[in-house]
Amino acid sequence: MRVLILAAGMGTRMKSKYPKVMHKLMGKELLNWVIDTAKKLNPSKIAVVLGHKSEMVEQILTEDIEIYYQKEQLGTGHAVMSAKDFINNEDILILYGDTPLITEETLNKLVNKHMETNADATVLTTILDNPKGYGRIIKNENGKLIDIIEEADTTEEQRNIKEINSGFVIYKGEKLLYGLSKIKPNNNQGEYYLTDVPKNLNYVETYVLEDFTEVLGINNRVQLAEAEKIMRKRTLNKLMLNGVTIVDPESTYISPDVEIGQDTIIYPMTIIFGNTRIGEECEIGPMTRIVNCEIGDFVKIIRSECEDAKIENNVSIGPYSRLRTGTYLKENVKIGNFVETKKTIINKNSKAQHLTYLGDATIGEDVNIGAGTITCNYDGINKHKTYIGNRVFVGSNTALVAPVDIQDDVLIGAGSTITENIPKGSLALGRAKQITKENWVYKKREKGE
Structure with a gap:
């Protein structure tokens, strides 16, 4: 298995001269939290996709991390396309550089579900009472995922769906390459959505996460x-x-x-x-x-x-x-x-x-x-x-x-x-000899000095 971490965003809401993923959580950069968690899975390789001020982010990365560049900000799908040379026939886990709370335990469960089901892709999802701002998981009558719709593109009915996309997905490498070749920027944002890949695959599974805080992204x-x-x-x-x-x-x-x-x-x-x-x-x-x-x-x-x-x-x-x-x-x-x-x-x-x-x-x-x-x-x-x-x-x-x-x-x-x-x-002993002049203070006082 390989791990690809997307970390090319500008992070304008941080109001900072530093890229978002360089900001520190408990003394360690957001991106390095994600990298260190990924390393615990023992992947064959880890790569990151950089964009905004990449030369600054490179300084916090170790030599064992491969680097790819997204020169234009055209969406998450485009970010993965920028690292196309990193994708082969191995499974590939997609993570995000601004989500430091994800745990090794959850990622292992996601990977195990993917391997057990032999799915083309397995998406980490969670249930929210208020899903506003998140892409919705669209399933068929058998409970199988058929699409992921970003909120900006949802219908009123779809906005009532409470199961949301976390962004974390593991793919069979060849299936990801196939899915990327099919996506188009046909959406309100004019971007290449990575979330459009699953609907072009035959068999997509989901793993539902109980603790939503693990997939919280940091934007400000x-x-x-x-x-x-x-x-x-x-x-x-x-x-x-x-x-x-x-x-x-x-x-x-x-x-x-x-x-x-x-x-x-x-x-x-x-x-x-x-x-x-x-x-x-x-x-x-x-x-x-x-x-x-x-x-x-x-x-x-x-x-x-x-x-x-x-x-x-x-x-x-x-x-x-x-x-x-x-x-x-x-x-x-x-x-x-x-x-x-x-x-x-x-x-x-x-x-x-x-x-x-x-x-x-x-x-x-x-x-x-x-x-x-x-x-x-x-x-x-x-x-x-x-x-x-x-x-x-x-x-x-x-x-x-x-x-x-x-x-x-x-x-x-x-x-x-x-x-x-x-x-x-x-x-x-390394000090001068003490000198004591008796009544010296009183004599000075008598003279008015």
């Missing part, structure tokens, strides 16, 4: 927000049924690609996106944002941001911490309030509890980083690395001017500026 930003709400609820329900506690689903945003282990608790106002994996019995949130992170078991993250980070078991983070790209926290590490890390490895049992910046650093085991410590990793041109060994105690308000190598068992006095390497077991 109001519908985009509605789709986001549906996808979010679907995702959160699945997680909760699999053993994750979500305290307030109304304020929690988790993308469907995220994996979370049992007995983890997600507190309110938390956002988790991307390729994120969270282990068991963690506590995440409130007011936390996590993107593309690998998180172990028994981890606590409170009011913090984590992006492209790896976090092992029993780590605590926050509140108000920021873990940037390249952060790797090993077991039992503690990152406290107002701590920022970037391209930094912190080994077991080490901690940075307060007001600290650690960039381009490697920190050993059992290290204490005092409040106000920073790694001065940037000289205005290049970034430099800091190495801190095991069992090092860094006093508060210390500046480590990279590149610098601090070996095991070093103690650095508070308020130091460290510019040179420190051998193991040493005490290092």
Whole structure:
């Protein structure tokens, strides 16, 4: 089976300089939602038909996706004709780039119905109490599909039909090519309708979908927000049924690609996106944002941001911490309030509890980083690395001017500026001698100064 995705529309109702299919739903482009669902069906090939601002859409596609172009907007039938070279004797499933809510389960049922019946085509339909705006399914007295009529071309009697066309169809490849050769733009829109293909075939089946929301198309930003709400609820329900506690689903945003282990608790106002994996019995949130992170078991993250980070078991983070790209926290590490890390490895049992910046650093085991410590990793041109060994105690308000190598068992006095390497077991101080002038303030006051 092959999959062809139509994504050539202009999407003028989005009121945007970007093509409609590039707009994002829960952090991922509409078109890529459809592509990722299609890939789960294990098709032999996937292709998309592009049109409006195709050069922009191409940038979000992977190399395994074939691309065809619809140079003129002459209807869905014309869009498929533009990819005629993609159609062969394999079955071909037609999807749409602006319908991201379709599920793998529904498409598998459609494909199975098609294969079981050996139909020329199988159309995904659904029943609506108010079918306004949709093409109607016309059946004969035996309940077999004989035509699909777009609403603009329906009679008054046909407009009362409640079974509508979703747009999703699977064809035998050769039958689709035959049907395309027969369609003409003889309609009120002057377009080549793909919906005219089934009436030119001998045997067309239907599969009736129960959940109409799966085939909702997105044409404006109001519908985009509605789709986001549906996808979010679907995702959160699945997680909760699999053993994750979500305290307030109304304020929690988790993308469907995220994996979370049992007995983890997600507190309110938390956002988790991307390729994120969270282990068991963690506590995440409130007011936390996590993107593309690998998180172990028994981890606590409170009011913090984590992006492209790896976090092992029993780590605590926050509140108000920021873990940037390249952060790797090993077991039992503690990152406290107002701590920022970037391209930094912190080994077991080490901690940075307060007001600290650690960039381009490697920190050993059992290290204490005092409040106000920073790694001065940037000289205005290049970034430099800091190495801190095991069992090092860094006093508060210390500046480590990279590149610098601090070996095991070093103690650095508070308020130091460290510019040179420190051998193991040493005490290092890098501050000016304190000067105290007794009664200096009182003498100045007496002089009126």
